[in-house]
Structures are given as structure tokens and as C-alpha cells.
Amino acid sequence: MDIKILGPFAASMHEVSVLPSAAKPRQVLALLALHADRMVTVPTLMEELWGEAIPRSAATTLQTYILQLRRRIGEATCGRQAGREPKDVLLTRHGGYLLQVQPGQLDIQDFEQYAEDGRAACDAGRDEKGSELLRKALDTWRGQALVDVPVGGVLELEVLRLEEGRMATLERRIGADMRLGRHAELIPELTVLAAKYPMHENFCAQLMAALHGSGSSWRALEAYQRLRGTLVDELGLEPSRRLRNLHQAVLAGDQDLVTSSRGSALEAARAG
Structure with missing residues (x-):
């Protein structure tokens, strides 16, 4: 089964979609796909579908959704994959x-x-x-x-976890490009991200x-002031000590910010 979760949900076998149109069976399939090759417990599935308001018919209804997915x-596999039944793809476990x-x-x-290979x-x-x-x-x-x-409460947390992983990977990739000296190339992308x-x-x-x-220290100082203004206005907080150190380093014309071979800009500023 080919499954795509990082964007619009898609699930197919032999180029035939197995994605149900009804909302709750889609939730069930999505949660099972997120935990592929690992058992998802019945209570977890029920929590995703109904939260705390689990109906008395929940067990029977869930079984109906599983049967719909197997159907x-x-x-999709009819006549294409001899010897492999739907119950061999979507398995029942205790x-x-x-x-x-x-x-x-x-x-x-x-x-x-x-992401793991890139980090290594x-x-x-x-x-x-x-x-x-x-x-x-x-x-x-x-x-x-x-x-x-x-998404219910369970999938909401899973989606948040995935997004945090994406953001961390993006920061790490930008950090690598920074250490490679690609400062000018990064400015348009980072300008959008900062906004x-x-x-x-x-x-x-x-x-x-x-x-x-890239020789635009004045724009770097403007970026700091924009973030500081937002933090103060929205949260009543000053930027972190690390970012303040980075601000002072830019004011001092410290080129170690961009020539350091290791670490992110914030990490480079920590020693300041």
C-alpha cells in the first residue's frame, strides 16, 4: 500500500485508491498509517474518533470501519495479488x-x-x-x-509532532547551507520564514x-528589532539572551557569526 501523509492524504494499492470518503474511516486509516507496522489499540482509535464522548456502540462502529477499509x-487487490488477503494487510491483533x-x-x-541521514x-x-x-x-x-x-485529539498531536520535525529539519538544512557560505542565497527564504x-x-x-x-548588517539589526517588537507587544517578553548576544555581535561587526563551521547562529551567539 502506497501512503502519503505529508500533505493531502492518499492511500492506494496497484494505483487504485483505497482512501474512504467518509471522515471517520479516513481518521482510522490515517492513525493506522502513522503507526504503520505497529499495533494501534482500540481505546486509542476510539479516543481519536469520539474523544471523551465515546458512544456505547463504539466497538461495533469501529469494527464496521475496519471492515469498510478491508473491503x-x-x-484494489482483486486478481492482482494472489494469496494476500485484506486481513493480511490490515491485521487484527489482541x-x-x-x-x-x-x-x-x-x-x-x-x-x-x-532527515536522520542528513543530521548524521x-x-x-x-x-x-x-x-x-x-x-x-x-x-x-x-x-x-x-x-x-x-483530526481528533490523537491525530492532532501526531500532526504537531510531524510539523515540529519538519521545522527542525528545515533549521538544520539552513544551518548547513550557512556553514557552506550560502548566505546571499538564503536571504529570500529566511526573509519569508521570519515573516x-x-x-x-x-x-x-x-x-x-x-x-x-552578505554585508547588510543594518538589515540584520532591523530583523532583530522586528522580532523584539513582536515579542514585547504580544508576550511582554524580551528576546532570549542568546539572541541579544547575536544582536551585540552584529553591532560589533563580529564575522565569527557566519564563518563558524559548527552550530546554528543562536549557538554561535551563546558564547558571546
């Missing part, structure tokens, strides 16, 4: 259900593998390779995860370092 799997997928069939797994390459000082792998990880995303699936996430200190720090490294 769609059966229709206390729950498990969706089996093959390597390379789930975009989340591709993302996590590329950067940690080993191989920033060129790290940047390449981290870009591949980010390229697996086609938009907001499960953007067309109504989209006006209270995200690390994007602001990376933008400041890129601008400073």
Missing part, C-alpha cells in the same frame, strides 16, 4: 489493529530516514552531503500533513547571520 483493500506496509511505501518513513552527515562535518539529504527530506512534504483529514513565523527566534537569528555575512 476497499480487497477491491486489543487493536495493525497496518502492514512495505519499505518505501510510506512518505513519513522516507522523510525520517533522509552534518554532525560528521559533511555539510554538503547533509544539506543534500535534508533537502530530500523536506521535498517529501507536499503541504500540511493530513491537511484534508478531520511567516514572527516570534521564531532561530529563523530570525539565521536571517541576521545571513544578512550580516
Whole structure:
């Protein structure tokens, strides 16, 4: 089964969609896919579908959703995969259900593998390779995860986890590009990110370092003031000590911000 979660939800077998149109069966399939090859317990599935207001008919209704999913799997595999029944793809386990997928069939797994390999390459000082792998990880995303699936409390946390992973990978890839001296190339991307996430200190720090490294220190100072103004107005907080150190380093014309071979802009500023 080929499954795509990092964007609009898609699930198919032999190029035939097995994605149900009804909301709750889609939620069930999405949660099973997020935990592919691991059992999802019946209570977890019920919590996702109904929250705290679990009806008395929940167990029977859930079984109906599982049967609907197996029916769609059966229709997609009919005459194409002899000896493999729908119940061999969507398995019943004691206390729950498990969706089996093959390597390379789930975009989340591709993302996590590329991200892990990219992180390892950067940690080993191989920033060129790290940047390449981290870009591949980010390229697996086609938009907001499960953007067309109504999410309950369980899926909401899973989507948040995925988004945090994407953001961390993006920061790491920009950090690798920064260490490779690609400051001018990064400015347009970082300008958009800083505007989209006006209270995200690390994007602001990376933008400041890129601008400073490109000879636009005054624009780096403007970026700091914009973030500071937003933090003060929205939260009543000053920027972190690390970002204040970065601000002072730009004022002092410290080029170590952009020539440091390791760490993010905020980490470079920590020693300031």
C-alpha cells in the first residue's frame, strides 16, 4: 500500500485508491498509517474518533470501519495479488489493529530516514552531503500533513509532532547551507520564514547571520528589532539572551557569526 501523509492524504494499492470518503474511516486509516507496522489499540482509535464522548456502540462502529477499509483493500487487490488477503494487510491483533506496509511505501518513513541521514552527515562535518539529504527530506512534504483529514485529539498531536520535525529539519538544512557560505542565497527564504513565523527566534537569528555575512548588517539589526517588537507587544517578553548576544555581535561587526563551521547562529551567539 502506497501512503502519503505529508500533505493531502492518499492511500492506494496497484494505483487504485483505497482512501474512504467518509471522515471517520479516513481518521482510522490515517492513525493506522502513522503507526504503520505497529499495533494501534482500540481505546486509542476510539479516543481519536469520539474523544471523551465515546458512544456505547463504539466497538461495533469501529469494527464496521475496519471492515469498510478491508473491503476497499480487497477491491484494489482483486486478481492482482494472489494469496494476500485484506486481513493480511490490515491485521487484527489482541486489543487493536495493525497496518502492514512495505519499505518505501510510506512518505513519513522516507522523510525520517533522509532527515536522520542528513543530521548524521552534518554532525560528521559533511555539510554538503547533509544539506543534500535534508533537502530530500523536506521535498517529501507536499503541504500540511493530513491537511484534508478531520483530526481528533490523537491525530492532532501526531500532526504537531510531524510539523515540529519538519521545522527542525528545515533549521538544520539552513544551518548547513550557512556553514557552506550560502548566505546571499538564503536571504529570500529566511526573509519569508521570519515573516511567516514572527516570534521564531532561530529563523530570525539565521536571517541576521545571513544578512550580516552578505554585508547588510543594518538589515540584520532591523530583523532583530522586528522580532523584539513582536515579542514585547504580544508576550511582554524580551528576546532570549542568546539572541541579544547575536544582536551585540552584529553591532560589533563580529564575522565569527557566519564563518563558524559548527552550530546554528543562536549557538554561535551563546558564547558571546
